[in-house]
Amino acid sequence: IRQRAYDHGIKNAFNFPGFVPAYIRPLFCEGKGPFRWVALSGDEDDIYATDKVVMELFPDDEPLHRWLKMAREKVPFQGLPSRICWLGYGERVKAGLAF
Structure with a gap:
């Protein structure tokens, strides 16, 4: 999007960081990473049950x-119910061992 803005005359389009440097890199620096899971059953309630487990495992993570x-x-x-955090x-x- 920054390149498109620059191409259309916005000369300072690159004055703000991209998504990865601004949002993802700081998480990696804290040792955080993506954790994903899918309900192969296709049942949304299975995801809601795992959400509950994750919240119980990490009660102080607002x-x-x-x-x-x-x-x-x-x-x-969309498709099989899934979640990422x-x-x-x-x-x-x-979390993986709890699942």
């Missing part, structure tokens, strides 16, 4: 809780 609640309310499933070093293992 951004995680906020994301899972918002995803349930505003992000429709960002968990810290060691947390992905903890």
Whole structure:
């Protein structure tokens, strides 16, 4: 999008960072990474059950809780129900073992 803006005359289009440097890299610097799962059953309730497990495993992670609640309310499933969240070093293992 920055290149398109620049091509159309916005000379300072590159004065703000891209998505990865601005949002993803800081998460990696904290040791966080993506954790994804899919309900192979096709049942949305299985995702809601795993959401609950994740929130119980990490009760003090407010951004995680906020994301899972918002995803349930505003992000429709496409194909098999699935979820993604960002968990810290060691947390992905903890969640995987709980599943």
